[in-house]
Each structure stands twice: as structure tokens, then as C-alpha cells.
Amino acid sequence: MRDxxxxxxxxxxAAGEMQAFEELYGRYRAALYRYFxxxxxxxxxxxxxxxxxxxKAIAARSRYRARAPFRAWLFRIAHNHxxxxxxxxxxxxxxxxxxxxxxxxxxxxxxxxTSRRARLAELLGTLPFEQRxxxxxxxxxxxxxxxxxxxxxxxxxxxxSRLRYATRKLKQALSP
Amino acid sequence: MNTHDKDNWPDDLEALQRRYRSxxxxxxxxxxxxxxxxxxxxxVERRATRPWNFGWMHATASVALVVxxxxxxxxxxxxxxxxKDHGAAIEARDPRADAQSVRETDAGAEATFRQxxxxxxxxxxxxxxxxxxxxxxxxxVRPTAPSAAGAPPVVIVRPAPPLQQNEPDDxxxxxxxxxxxxxxxxxxxERTASAAAPLEAEASPDEWETDGDLLVFSSAAEWLDYIIGxxxxxxxxxxxxxxxxxRQAFPDYPVPEALTRPDANGDEATAGDG
Numbered sequence: 001m002r003d004x005x006x007x008x009x010x011x012x013x014a015a016g017e018m019q020a021f022e023e024l025y026g027r028y029r030a031a032l033y034r035y036f037x038x039x040x041x042x043x044x045x046x047x048x049x050x051x052x053x054x055x056k057a058i059a060a061r062s063r064y065r066a067r068a069p070f071r072a073w074l075f076r077i078a079h080n081h082x083x084x085x086x087x088x089x090x091x092x093x094x095x096x097x098x099x100x101x102x103x104x105x106x107x108x109x110x111x112x113x114t115s116r117r118a119r120l121a122e123l124l125g126t127l128p129f130e131q132r133x134x135x136x137x138x139x140x141x142x143x144x145x146x147x148x149x150x151x152x153x154x155x156x157x158x159x160x161s162r163l164r165y166a167t168r169k170l171k172q173a174l175s176p
Numbered sequence: 177m178n179t180h181d182k183d184n185w186p187d188d189l190e191a192l193q194r195r196y197r198s199x200x201x202x203x204x205x206x207x208x209x210x211x212x213x214x215x216x217x218x219x220v221e222r223r224a225t226r227p228w229n230f231g232w233m234h235a236t237a238s239v240a241l242v243v244x245x246x247x248x249x250x251x252x253x254x255x256x257x258x259x260k261d262h263g264a265a266i267e268a269r270d271p272r273a274d275a276q277s278v279r280e281t282d283a284g285a286e287a288t289f290r291q292x293x294x295x296x297x298x299x300x301x302x303x304x305x306x307x308x309x310x311x312x313x314x315x316x317v318r319p320t321a322p323s324a325a326g327a328p329p330v331v332i333v334r335p336a337p338p339l340q341q342n343e344p345d346d347x348x349x350x351x352x353x354x355x356x357x358x359x360x361x362x363x364x365x366e367r368t369a370s371a372a373a374p375l376e377a378e379a380s381p382d383e384w385e386t387d388g389d390l391l392v393f394s395s396a397a398e399w400l401d402y403i404i405g406x407x408x409x410x411x412x413x414x415x416x417x418x419x420x421x422x423r424q425a426f427p428d429y430p431v432p433e434a435l436t437r438p439d440a441n442g443d444e445a446t447a448g449d450g
Binding site: 033050 | 185188193195196199200202204208213217220223
């Protein structure tokens with residue numbers, strides 16, 4: 001099973017092989033979990049989103065045709081799941097929240113004695129949703145700029161722009 | 177603004193990514209893993225318990241639906257074409273011609289019916305007439321005693337007409353008996369002066385029915401003589417009715433002037449045609 005690529009494993013699972021899914025799940029469980037953990041402020045919500053995303057993938061296994069890489073397929077489900085969650089939290093809103101609830105408005109407001117892990121996590125929360133989501137997809141999915149753009153429904157240059165602005169902002173916040 | 181930083185944002189992004197990977201170590205809790213894996217396992221087991229595969233059933237059902245749909249469409253098109261052809265044939269016919277032909281047919285049938293009906297009525301009348309004549313002949317042809325001269329039997333039997341003069345000593349009755357209308361042959365039954373007295377044949381009374389007044393004439397001339405006699409005695413109604421009956425029985429027989437000349441009142445002897 002370890003020698004099989006992601007697409008073959010998913011097809012085997014669609015055919016009924018449970019071991020194929022276990023292997024596939026082991027490869028993406030952590031990245032997908034962190035993606036959801038950085039999108040919402042609390043762990044419980046993140047767990048719900050994470051489990052819901054996998055359930056959607058399991059239900060859609062019969063429709064998987066391996067025309068696109070499995071990771072792109074999986075993170076597309078995750079991205080849409082997050083967007084649906086934010087829209088459900090803010091009915092009537094046309095856009096996702098720029099910042100996560102509870103995140104400091106200014107990166108400079110972070111305490112100096114906060115651990116580096118916490119500071120980076122909190123800094124990500126200060127970014128607008130489009131920049132945060134694009135950055136997390138770049139960090140966790142391993143997809144190129146073109147694939148991220150297709151997943152988000154934007155062009156490659158838009159993805160670059162979002163990444164540039166996010167990088168600049170975080171760099172300024174992290175610089176001493 | 178540091179343009180170098182602007183141009184090196186990919187390097188900055190890579191640096192951020194390295195930091196993020198070093199810091200982001202979160203993993204899903206074990207319970208969450210078990211929940212996801214159980215869910216995946218249930219789906220596999222649920223599909224394995226199905227006795228059939230819906231994949232080929234879907235394809236088969238789709239093909240069957242398409243075939244049925246095409247058959248239905250073809251059937252409807254054929255029905256529409258047949259109805260169209262039949263409707264065109266009906267529309268091509270002239271309704272006026274149809275009505276005219278119907279009227280002509282009805283008129284011809286009616287005329288034929290009437291003709292047949294008239295023929296039937298004529299035949300029935302002929303039959304009735306023949307029956308009446310036969311009955312008359314049967315009534316008239318009675319076995320009579322042959323005359324001395326071998327005269328033919330009596331052929332005319334008539335019910336005696338009601339007479340106005342009923343007295344036995346009536347001079348008219350006496351005149352009647354003395355009239356010249358005496359049959360030369362055969363027998364003759366005359367009504368007596370008494371209306372109640374039935375006429376009796378002079379010969380073979382047993383061979384005659386005496387259920388009413390009867391007149392027996394051996395010939396048409398004898399009958400005419402009797403009628404003349406009735407006129408001479410003044411039996412207007414009687415001789416007129418007898419003359420009518422005579423003319424119906426013998427329409428071509430010449431009637432003597434004694435019965436055709438007008439009477440004292442100027443009325444001619446008339447009779448029904450026939």
C-alpha cells in the first residue's frame with residue numbers, strides 16, 4: 001500500500017479496500033487538521049470541520065475519477081467546507097471574515113513572552129481570510145500556485161499577490 | 177519601502193514556511209481518527225452487503241427507458257400519420273355531394289317503398305276481391321234442380337233490398353209479381369208482400385240457406401229485370417241500390433234505358449263507378 005500513489009489508493013478504497021483508505025488517511029490527517037485548526041479560533045470547531053471534511057470525501061469516493069491529484073481534490077473539499085462554515089456563521093455576508101475572532105487586530109499587540117508557535121498561529125489569525133487561506137493552502141497542501149488558484153477560483157497572479165501581502169505582513173510582525 | 181524586500185518576497189515566504197513547519201505540530205486526537213476510520217469502514221461494509229451492484233442496473237434502466245421512449249414516440253407518430261390521412265380523406269369529400277347522394281338515395285328508396293306498398297295493396301285488394309267474388313260465387317253457385325230445359329244453375333244471389341211497400345195487398349207488390357221480369361229459366365225467389373216472410377226457393381228449399389232474404393237470378397238480364405221492376409213499383413231506394421250493385425258486378429253490361437232515363441224528379445239513375 002505504501003508504494004501506491006494517492007490516486008490509486010483512493011480508487012482502491014472506492015472499490016472497497018479499507019486498507020487503502022487507512023494508508024491515505026495517514027498521509028493527510030495532520031496537514032488537513034492543521035489547515036482547519038488555523039481557520040477557526042477554537043479546537044472543537046476545528047475537530048468538527050475536520051471530521052465533516054473526511055465524511056464528505058468518503059461519501060464522494062465513488063465519484064472520484066483521478067482526473068486531478070488527490071490532494072487537490074481533498075483540499076478543494078476542505079476549502080469549500082471552510083467557506084460554508086464561515087458563511088453559516090455570518091448569514092447574509094458576501095465575504096469571509098477578514099480576521100479570526102479573538103485575534104488581535106494589530107500584530108504588534110502580541111505579548112513578547114508568547115511562544116513562537118503561538119505567535120505565528122496568532123499572526124495568521126490577523127490576516128484576511130483570502131490571504132490566510134491562500135497561505136495555509138501553500139503551507140499544507142503542497143499544491144502549486146496554479147492549482148491553488150483553481151481551487152480558490154482565482155488566477156495565478158491573484159494567488160501570488162495574496163501570498164506576497166501575507167508574507168510582508170507576517171514578516172513585519174515577526175521582525176524584532 | 178525596501179524594494180529588496182519587495183523583490184525577495186518568495187524568499188521571505190519560504191522562510192515563513194520553514195518556521196511554520198517547525199512550529200505547526202498539531203495532529204488530530206485519536207478519537208477523531210477512530211471516528212473517521214469507522215465511518216470509512218461502515219461505508220465499505222454497507223456496500224459489501226448489497227446483493228447487487230447498482231452500477232449496471234443504472235445503465236440497464238437508462239437503456240430500457242430510452243428504448244421505451246423511442247418506441248412510444250414512433251407509435252405516436254404512426255398514429256398521428258394515420259389520423260392525418262383519414263382526416264384528409266374525410267375532408268376531401270364534398271359534404272354537399274354526400275348530402276345530395278343521401279337525399280337521392282332516400283328519395284329512391286322511398287319511391288321504391290311506395291311503389292311496393294301500392295303493389296302490395298293492389299294485390300291485397302285483388303286477393304280480397306277474388307275472395308269476395310269466390311265467396312259470392314260460392315254463395316251464388318248452389319245446387320239447384322235442373323230446369324226442364326237444362327238451364328244452367330243460378331249464378332247470382334243477392335240479398336233482397338229493403339222495400340218500402342210491405343203490405344201483402346199492396347198493389348205494387350202485386351204489380352211486382354206481374355212484372356215482366358220473370359226469369360226465363362232457373363229459379364227466382366221473390367220477396368213476398370210481407371217483409372217478415374222469408375223468401376223461399378220454389379225448388380229444393382232444403383238446399384238453400386234461409387238465414388235472410390235472398391234473391392236468386394240466373395242471369396244478369398234477369399237481375400236487370402228485377403231492378404226495372406223495382407223502379408216501376410216505385411221502390412226508389414231499392415232499385416237504385418240494386419242498380420249500383422249490378423253495375424259493380426257487371427260494369428260492362430249494358431244497362432237498359434228503363435233504368436237510365438231520369439225519373440219524374442229529373443234525377444238520373446246513377447251508380448258508383450265500376
